[in-house]
Amino acid sequence: MARDSLDSPYMLTADQVAWRCDEAAFGFASTKDVSPPATILAQDRAIEALSLGLEIEADGYNTFVAGEPGTGRTTAIRSRVEAYASAKPPPSDLCYVHNFQDSYMPRALRFDAGLGRRFRDDMRNLVGSLRTKLPLLLESDQFSDLRRAVVDRVKAQEQALHSSLEKEVTAASFAMAQVQVGPYTRPELVAVIDEKPVTVSQLDEMVASGALSAEKAQALKEKHRQLSALLESVFKQSRALERETQIELERIANELAKPLVNGHIADLKERYPCVEVCGYLDDVEASVLSSLELFAKEDDEKEKDALAEDRFLQYEVNVVVDNAALRGAPVVYETAPTYTNLFGVIEKTFDRSGQVRTDFTKIKAGSFLRSSGGYLILNALDVLTEPSVWNVLKRTLRNRKIEVHTYEPLYGMLGSIALKPEPIPCDVKVIMVGDPSLYQMLYALDTDFKKIFKIKAEFDSEMPRDPDGIRHYPAFVRKIVDEAHLPHFDASGVAAMMEFGVGNAGRKSRLSTRFSILADVAREAAHVARQRGGSLVSRCDVREALLHRKRRVSLVDDKIQDLITEGIKWIDTAGLAVGQVNGLAVYGLGDHVFGKPTRITASIGMGQAGIVSIEREVALSGSTHSKGVLVLTGFMRGRFATRWPLCLSATLCFEQSYSEVDGDSASSAEVYALLSALSDALLRQEVAVTGAVDQKGNVLPIGGINEKVEGFFRLCNDRGLTGTQGVLVPQRNVDDLHVSPEVVDAVQRGEFHIWAVSHVDQGVEILTGIPAGIRRGRGGNYPKNSINGRAERRLRELAMGLRQFQSPVHDEPRETKGQPRASES
Numbered sequence: 001m002a003r004d005s006l007d008s009p010y011m012l013t014a015d016q017v018a019w020r021c022d023e024a025a026f027g028f029a030s031t032k033d034v035s036p037p038a039t040i041l042a043q044d045r046a047i048e049a050l051s052l053g054l055e056i057e058a059d060g061y062n063t064f065v066a067g068e069p070g071t072g073r074t075t076a077i078r079s080r081v082e083a084y085a086s087a088k089p090p091p092s093d094l095c096y097v098h099n100f101q102d103s104y105m106p107r108a109l110r111f112d113a114g115l116g117r118r119f120r121d122d123m124r125n126l127v128g129s130l131r132t133k134l135p136l137l138l139e140s141d142q143f144s145d146l147r148r149a150v151v152d153r154v155k156a157q158e159q160a161l162h163s164s165l166e167k168e169v170t171a172a173s174f175a176m177a178q179v180q181v182g183p184y185t186r187p188e189l190v191a192v193i194d195e196k197p198v199t200v201s202q203l204d205e206m207v208a209s210g211a212l213s214a215e216k217a218q219a220l221k222e223k224h225r226q227l228s229a230l231l232e233s234v235f236k237q238s239r240a241l242e243r244e245t246q247i248e249l250e251r252i253a254n255e256l257a258k259p260l261v262n263g264h265i266a267d268l269k270e271r272y273p274c275v276e277v278c279g280y281l282d283d284v285e286a287s288v289l290s291s292l293e294l295f296a297k298e299d300d301e302k303e304k305d306a307l308a309e310d311r312f313l314q315y316e317v318n319v320v321v322d323n324a325a326l327r328g329a330p331v332v333y334e335t336a337p338t339y340t341n342l343f344g345v346i347e348k349t350f351d352r353s354g355q356v357r358t359d360f361t362k363i364k365a366g367s368f369l370r371s372s373g374g375y376l377i378l379n380a381l382d383v384l385t386e387p388s389v390w391n392v393l394k395r396t397l398r399n400r401k402i403e404v405h406t407y408e409p410l411y412g413m414l415g416s417i418a419l420k421p422e423p424i425p426c427d428v429k430v431i432m433v434g435d436p437s438l439y440q441m442l443y444a445l446d447t448d449f450k451k452i453f454k455i456k457a458e459f460d461s462e463m464p465r466d467p468d469g470i471r472h473y474p475a476f477v478r479k480i481v482d483e484a485h486l487p488h489f490d491a492s493g494v495a496a497m498m499e500f501g502v503g504n505a506g507r508k509s510r511l512s513t514r515f516s517i518l519a520d521v522a523r524e525a526a527h528v529a530r531q532r533g534g535s536l537v538s539r540c541d542v543r544e545a546l547l548h549r550k551r552r553v554s555l556v557d558d559k560i561q562d563l564i565t566e567g568i569k570w571i572d573t574a575g576l577a578v579g580q581v582n583g584l585a586v587y588g589l590g591d592h593v594f595g596k597p598t599r600i601t602a603s604i605g606m607g608q609a610g611i612v613s614i615e616r617e618v619a620l621s622g623s624t625h626s627k628g629v630l631v632l633t634g635f636m637r638g639r640f641a642t643r644w645p646l647c648l649s650a651t652l653c654f655e656q657s658y659s660e661v662d663g664d665s666a667s668s669a670e671v672y673a674l675l676s677a678l679s680d681a682l683l684r685q686e687v688a689v690t691g692a693v694d695q696k697g698n699v700l701p702i703g704g705i706n707e708k709v710e711g712f713f714r715l716c717n718d719r720g721l722t723g724t725q726g727v728l729v730p731q732r733n734v735d736d737l738h739v740s741p742e743v744v745d746a747v748q749r750g751e752f753h754i755w756a757v758s759h760v761d762q763g764v765e766i767l768t769g770i771p772a773g774i775r776r777g778r779g780g781n782y783p784k785n786s787i788n789g790r791a792e793r794r795l796r797e798l799a800m801g802l803r804q805f806q807s808p809v810h811d812e813p814r815e816t817k818g819q820p821r822a823s824e825s
Helices: 002-006 044-055 073-086 115-138 141-171 200-209 214-271 275-290 292-296 304-311 339-343 380-385 389-399 408-414 436-445 467-484 491-505 515-531 539-553 555-565 623-640 667-679 705-719 731-736 741-749 760-768 787-805
Strands: 063-067 093-097 107-111 174-181 184-193 196-198 317-321 331-333 375-379 429-434 455-459 462-464 510-512 576-578 580-588 593-605 610-613 649-654 682-684 687-689 726-730 753-757
Touching: 044 063, 044 073, 044 429, 044 455, 063 073, 063 436, 073 331, 073 375, 073 429, 093 115, 107 115, 107 275, 115 214, 115 275, 115 292, 115 317, 141 174, 141 214, 174 214, 184 200, 184 214, 196 200, 200 214, 214 275, 214 292, 275 292, 339 389, 375 380, 380 389, 380 429, 380 436, 462 467, 467 491, 467 515, 491 510, 491 515, 491 539, 515 539, 555 580, 555 593, 555 705, 580 667, 580 705, 593 667, 593 705, 593 787, 610 623, 623 667, 623 787, 649 667, 667 682, 667 687, 667 760, 667 787, 682 760, 687 760, 705 726, 705 731, 705 741, 726 731, 726 760, 731 753, 753 760, 760 787
Parallel strands: 063 429, 063 455, 331 375, 375 429, 580 687, 610 649, 687 726, 726 753
Antiparallel strands: 093 107, 093 317, 174 184, 184 196, 462 510, 576 682, 580 593, 593 649
């Protein structure tokens, strides 16, 4: 049987099981002779979509960049976005200033790039100039003379009022006395009797003692009332004179200061003719003229700076976005998109009394505001995992306005009054980077997502292995050499990198575009070359680096291999067995994927249970594996139950498997085990099997083909290669085969074999050495000694036996000597 299978037309050659790069076809000796790539490799579709999103100036044309990490997403985004940004003018500077109508709603002002800081400096110069000039003006002789004239005139009026009052008081035999009330004194009217002052309350005492008649006392009280009214009238007129004096002095001060203030403001208006800025400057002028006393005060030297900061804070300019240094549109990469980092914050401080305070100068811009007029690049997963960020980002993109406010979970406990700065219109192109699965989830579950991210730029993880791809790979290796300052690769080293790229892509006709992994391998291969003292990185260095790379993550792989080698996990690699075959399973641990053989057995008997998967019965079967079992049941029914019912009870089992089994790649192995059990044909245990089947018996391609072949080869190699061992794979997986150099060498020497079959009939012949018996004869039966003939004959026997057992004669089981009762068997 072994010799027949070795001569089988289904056996693959060494050239078919892996792609070997012809380094002689490169036309260069090393990467010194290669130029680095000028563009992104093999991502034309994604670049076109990204460019479309950057070019369309309309609502919602933000871009979601999908693709596997390491496919050049970040490099492509950086290259394209920075190219577009460099062609655009720098956007406006953004400032917040005091709102003189409502201090809790600071105003936003825009300036051409670089003018924001200049306006801030001009406002500081304005305040500084006014602080110097206004006190001098208010202390000038002109103002002093005008002030003195007003004051003297008012004093004369007040003296006339008081003089008239005193005459009235004296003529009525009253006098003005000063009465102490707490820390203050107030005037009080007292009557003068016998040249002695007498208060109103004392008049009643004098009447009671007979010192004063009641009529006289009543006349004095009436006079006191009249004089008190006159006194109050005089005081009221005095207060009115004081107010008029204050107003008149302010008017004089304003008239003197207005030319000075207006001149400075006019200069600023000329430099900043924007309507919004001019309106703000009008408010500043009105505020200065109404607050001249602020500029007239002199501060102590110790408190001068702190007091000035508080007194003149309203004239500060908070430049929240300064684009003076930009030479194009801003490109912001926000690597930590927390709420405050992305949308800004209004900081709060404690004053000297311990109270929380804030003002418009505490407004800080986030990445979104700093990227206004340009581009903002975010990681989708980071955005979604940060509290409140996703909802606020959607709202901001919909409204095209950003509102800066304090993130309340952090500051709400302080209980201070929050500012509400004026919202700022923002024109930002957001590029969000994430996995394809994340894009699909957002598209399906978030109705706003498809409205605000209308462009999807998806990066492929592989590219065709065509002449362009073969030409681009050496250029990429040269790029890594230049960026990481590595030794150059010779032609064999570049060829080994391309062979690794084919293996990483999982198909001989494709090359991997997961450039970050390729770059890591290149760095590690360069390290190996340096350690051996080589000036160029060769094929041997790349291979050794890949071996080290695999060893670092293969601990679990080795532990399972030890279990098989020590016989704890039973796997036969020699001999023959009925109803038993070596299947192949793939284990994925994230950083390492490997294949291992698993023993699959089939047991049959009389009954009507059909084909039962033990894994499915105990809930250790995934949905895909359960489907595979049902499919092979359909195959068996279509092949053997056209004239006779499929009457059997068969069980299939993955021996020594205690975790969930999924996938249908073991379907062909289960078919072979079942056919072997039915036909009583021996199966070769030195051959492992993988492949799915359909209901017609066609062997279908599966995943992880290279890992499975390498896993069984490793076991056979550890136990000793015999020249008859090998793996049965689907014909449709031949283009996916790219096994390790060790397997290729063994195939080249004829010590290990790989057969590719397209139908289970081909596979069963290789495993048993017995013809499958594809065609039925004239009697409608398969050839007698073929696998199908023997299996059909056994199924017919089972059906007849079941029919006989179920006949009336067997309704009451009879006890026979030496045999147990039916109920006991």
